[in-house]
Amino acid sequence: MIKSRFPRTLAALLVLTLAGCAPAARAPLTSLNALGSDEVVVVGKVELVPALRKGEQKIRGMVVGNFENTMYLMMDEKLRPLPEDPRIADYAGRIEALIGSTFFVRSKAAPSYVLGGMLFLDIGGNSMQKAYFPGGFQVAAKPGDRAVYVGTLRYHRDEFFEVTRITVVDEYREASAAFEAKFGKGQTLRKALLTRVKQP
Numbered sequence: 001m002i003k004s005r006f007p008r009t010l011a012a013l014l015v016l017t018l019a020g021c022a023p024a025a026r027a028p029l030t031s032l033n034a035l036g037s038d039e040v041v042v043v044g045k046v047e048l049v050p051a052l053r054k055g056e057q058k059i060r061g062m063v064v065g066n067f068e069n070t071m072y073l074m075m076d077e078k079l080r081p082l083p084e085d086p087r088i089a090d091y092a093g094r095i096e097a098l099i100g101s102t103f104f105v106r107s108k109a110a111p112s113y114v115l116g117g118m119l120f121l122d123i124g125g126n127s128m129q130k131a132y133f134p135g136g137f138q139v140a141a142k143p144g145d146r147a148v149y150v151g152t153l154r155y156h157r158d159e160f161f162e163v164t165r166i167t168v169v170d171e172y173r174e175a176s177a178a179f180e181a182k183f184g185k186g187q188t189l190r191k192a193l194l195t196r197v198k199q200p
Contacts, residue, residue: 023092026075026105032146032183040109040141043175043189044150046071046097046117048157060124071097072118073153074135077108081199082115082135090115102178109146112139114194117155131161137168137194147183149175151193168194 029041052069059067073095074082083090093112097103117133133155141148149172156165172191179189 023089025091025094025096026107029104029106030182032187035106035146038109038143040107040145041147041183042095042105042107042139042141042150043102043147043179044097044194045102045152045171045175046073046099047152047154047169048099049154050157052099056121057119058122058124059120066096066098067120067123069099070119071099071133072120073097074115074118075112075139076115077110077112079113079136079138079197079199080115086118102175104179104182107139107141109141109143111141113137113197114139114153117153119161121161133163134166136197136199138197139194140192145190145192147179147187147189148192149179149189153194 026042029035032041035041048071057068072091074086074090075093075095093107095103095105114135114137116135119131119133120128121131122129137153139148139150150168152169152171154167154169155163156167157163170191170193172189176189179187
């Protein structure tokens with residue numbers, strides 16, 4: 001669903017705030033040795049069907065931040081409804097997932113939840129447009145995990161960014177090969193596909 005509510009000045013302010021003041025995203029990981037004893041690397045992917053077409057996303061001017069072809073997966077340790085217009089605090093611990101590419105991010109070795117997704121469609125113009133995607137998925141990490149594979153979260157959508165179907169696709173073999181190439185052999189990647197859970 002596309003929403004556009006912000007006048008130009010507020011849109012610019014939000015972009016600057018996200019770029020400079022928003023709580024940190026879940027950090028990409030390049031070495032398992034960097035994990036703390038209570039941390040895990042979460043491996044997964046986000047896809048849009050159909051994929052973004054030329055002109056559907058407009059990023060104009062001097063915009064700082066990861067917005068191009070990037071889905072913001074809003075995360076929390078507790079399942080809760082995501083506000084219609086998320087506050088800055090709601091961006092804490094997000095996954096900045098490059099659409100169509102496998103992500104490897106650091107997280108606590110404990111269950112967490114995908115509250116929803118957000119894709120910035122128009123930044124730097126007279127307004128800010130964002131497309132929202134449903135959440136309600138559990139990442140079933142647990143103490144003792146070092147790496148978990150959560151699957152490909154695939155959003156099927158129409159030309160108005162209305163979500164018509166959501167699937168969690170098991171591409172473990174491909175993800176496991178990418179994991180091994182990144183972190184080396186002999187590391188265990190446990191399969192724990194995202195599961196749909198009811199909102200409280």
